[in-house]
Amino acid sequence: MAIPNEPVAGAPAAEAPKINTSVPTAEDKDKRKAANAALKELMKPVKIQLMIGRILGGLSGILAVAPYIALVWLGDIVFAAHKAGQLPDYDAVMDTVMFLIGAFFLQIMVYVVGLTVTHFADSTLTAHIRQLLVEKLSHAPLAWFSSTTSGRVRKAIQDDTATLHVLVAHAPVDNAAAIITPLALLIYAASIDWRLALLTVATIPLYIGFQAVQTKDMGAKTTIMDEHLANVSSTAVEFADGVVIVKAFGRTGEAHNRYQTAYKNFIRFYLDWVGPLLKVSATSASFIAVPLLLLINLSVGGLMVSHGIVTIPQVIVTSLISLVIPSSIDKILMITWSYQRAGNAAYRILETFDTPVLSDAGNIDQTLETYDVEYRDVTFKYDETAATPTLDKINLRLPQGTVTALVGPSGSGKSTLATMLARFQDPDTGTITIGGVPITQMRTQMLYRNVSFVLQDPQLVRTSIRDNVKLARPEATDQQIWDALTDAQIADDIRALDKGLDTIYGTDVQLSGGQAQRLAIARALLADTPVLILDEATASTDPDSEAEIQRALSRLAVGRTVLVIAHRPNAIIGCDQVAIIEDGKLAALGTPEQVANHPHMQKLFAPQEAK
C-alpha cells in the first residue's frame, strides 16, 4: 500500500503544499462568499429555532437596562432623603431593590431559555449533519475511501460539526444580546440627557476606526489561516502514517520537512498578519481603557451636575454604561470571527456532501444460474476532466470456473477494471454482468454473496480474528472458521495466540503483511463466493510466506470464476486466459500460449528466463 508522500531515496523531500501568501486574493474572497453561502444552506433546518434564540437574546439585552434604571432610582431616593435630612423611604428602597432583583433574574431566565432553544437546535443540526454525512459516505464508491484520507472524513464528521456548535448554540442569543444591550443602554442614557449619552460613546468612534483597520480582510485571512491549519494537520498525519517506512530508509529528517514547512508557513503567515495588528490593537484598547472612560465621563458629568443639568446617580450610572459598551463591541467581533471559522467548516461539510456516490443498488436478489462474468463496452474516468479515460471500451468475458489473469504495465488500469466487479467504482458507460444480471441491479447482499476479493491491502478491521474471518458469513461456526484458516495456511499462527480466535486484530496482535493477507484469504474461503477477485502481489512478504500465500490462493481459486491481477509469471502459468491491458484498453486476449509473443508478456517473462 502506498505511503502518502513517502520520500523516494535520493530524491529531495517534498515541499509542504503551497498556500497563497498573506495577501487575500480574489479567489480567497470567493471562497469566503462560498463559505457564507454554505453556512446559510447548512443552517436552514434550524432557521426558526435560531430566530427564536435571537429574539430571546434581544429581549435579554433590553432587560439588561433594568438594573441601571433601578440604580438611578435608588440613587435619587438616597440623595433626595439626604437633601431633606431624612432617612431614605424604606418602602421605596425595597420596591426598587425588588425591581432590580426581579429584572435581573428575568433577564437571566430569558437568556437561559434562549440558549436552551439554540442548544436543542444545535444537537438536532449536529445529528442531522452527521447522519447525512454517514449516509453519504455509505454510498461513496469504495475506491473513494482509498484515495481520501481518514483525516478528511474525521474532520468533516467530528471537528467541523463541532465548530458549528458556537455558531448555532451560542451566537444567535449572544450576538442579539451584544447588539441590543448597548443600543438599549444608549437609548436609556439619551432619555436621561442626550449630552450624557454622547459622553458614554465619546471614544467609541476612535475605537471602531482602529478595529476596522484590525479586521480588514479578516474573513479572507481566516480562510487562509484555516487552510494553513488543515495543512499542518494533514502533513502531521502523513508523517505519522509513513513513519515506519521513512525510518527504515533513514529519511526521518526529510519526512519531517513537509510537516515542518507547513507549520513554519503557518507561523510566518500568522505573525505577519497578527504582529502589526497587535500595535493597532494596543492603541485601540487605550481608547476604551477604564481610567480614560471614567476620567471623561466623571469630569464632564461632574461639570453637568455642578450646573444642575443632571444628578450624581445619573452620571455614575451613565459612566458605568460607558464601560459596558466596548465589551459588547468586542463580543460582536468575537462572534463575527466564529462565523468566519464556522463558514469554512460548513464549506468543508458541504464539500463532503458532494462526494460522488454510486447509484443505489438494485432490487434483484436471486440465485444465479451461471457465473459467467461479462464486461461490455466498459468505459471509466476517475477525473471527468481527464483527456483520456482510465478504462476505454473494455469488452471481456470471464467464463464460469476459469481463471483470467489481468496483466499490463503499472497504471494501465488493471486494479480499476478488477475492483469494478465488486462495485468499487461503477462504469461511466457500459455494463458488467454476472450470469447475465447487471451488477448494478443486484441487491448489495446478492452482489457480495457472489463476489469476494483479496486485494493487496487485506482490509482487516479492528475486531476479533473470528469476526474478521466471518465478516461475509456471520452464521459461520468456529469449526468452519478453523477449516478456512487451515486452508489459508494461517491456522497454526492463530492457534499460537493466547486468545486464539478472540484475539483482537490491531490491539492484541499486529500481524505481518503475509499473515494478514492469509487471514483475508481465509475470509474469502469462508465467504465461498463463486466469483473472486485476486491481487496476487505478495511483494511485501518473505519467500516462505509468499509460498504459503500462493498455496492458499491456489486452493481458493478452485472451481471459481477468478479474475487475478497478475504481477509475476507464476500467476499466469496455468491460468485459462490472459487479458493484457495497456493505457486502459484491452490490448490482447487469449490463452497464455496465444499471447506469449505480446511484448508485455515477453517483458514479464524475460527476467525469469534470465535467472
Ligand SMILES: Nc1ncnc2c1ncn2[C@@H]1O[C@H](COP(=O)(O)OP(=O)(O)OP(=O)(O)O)[C@@H](O)[C@H]1O
Ligand atoms: N482512486 C483513484 N483516484 C484517482 N485516480 C486513480 C485512483 N486509482 C487509480 N487511479 C489512476 O488510474 C490509473 C489506473 O490505475 P490502476 O491502479 O487501475 O492501474 P494498475 O494497472 O492496477 O496499476 P498497478 O499495477 O501499479 O497497481 C492510474 O493512472 C492511477 O493513477
